[in-house]
Amino acid sequence: MVDKEKVEQAVRLLLEGIGEDVNREGLIETPARIARMYSEICGGMDEDAGEHLKKTFTADNNEMVVEKDITFYSMCEHHMLPFYGKVHIAYIPDGKVVGLSKLARTVEVYARRLQLQEQMTAQIADALMEHLCPKGVMVMAEAEHMCMTMRGVKKPGSKTVSVVTRGEFEDNEKLQNLFFRMIGR
Ligand code: ZN
Numbered sequence: 001m002v003d004k005e006k007v008e009q010a011v012r013l014l015l016e017g018i019g020e021d022v023n024r025e026g027l028i029e030t031p032a033r034i035a036r037m038y039s040e041i042c043g044g045m046d047e048d049a050g051e052h053l054k055k056t057f058t059a060d061n062n063e064m065v066v067e068k069d070i071t072f073y074s075m076c077e078h079h080m081l082p083f084y085g086k087v088h089i090a091y092i093p094d095g096k097v098v099g100l101s102k103l104a105r106t107v108e109v110y111a112r113r114l115q116l117q118e119q120m121t122a123q124i125a126d127a128l129m130e131h132l133c134p135k136g137v138m139v140m141a142e143a144e145h146m147c148m149t150m151r152g153v154k155k156p157g158s159k160t161v162s163v164v165t166r167g168e169f170e171d172n173e174k175l176q177n178l179f180f181r182m183i184g185r
Helices: 004-017 030-041 049-053 100-111 117-132 173-182
Strands: 056-058 065-076 082-092 096-098 136-145 160-167
Touching: 004 030, 049 100, 049 117, 065 100, 065 117, 065 136, 065 173, 082 100, 082 117, 082 173, 096 100, 096 117, 100 117, 117 136, 117 160, 136 173
Parallel strands: none
Antiparallel strands: 056 096, 065 082, 082 136, 136 160
């Protein structure tokens, strides 16, 4: 749980640290506003992907399931700046499937916290492996990192791509290429 009082204190200190007047009109409500915002953007820390993935359905066949272009917003843990983009998920069921909206929910659980993109990609894949026990999972994330585009090297529009394979997708170029084709890459 986000300790709103602590966040408020910290934001006040940060504002002072950058030379702002914390009492000027425009900033009076800012610490409280940011504290509320952090409850939302770090809300995934209080959630368990297993809760979203526990309701499964019997699969009639075990054909690959692909859910592409799941939009996400996360925060890079090195700079506390946003990174955001799309996640694409594929899995090969082993008798069990899950509602498609639950895949998006799973992405949110891991996106809504301070994160590293590669780690988020792996956590999504591992949660699906653990709770859905499929034959294989492949997850790809494509994101723009504000710490790359608004500061530092300043390369607007550049994308960071991370891919994780588990189970039958590992070392199976044919399956991996099928995934890339299905998501249009
Ligand atoms: Zn960063």
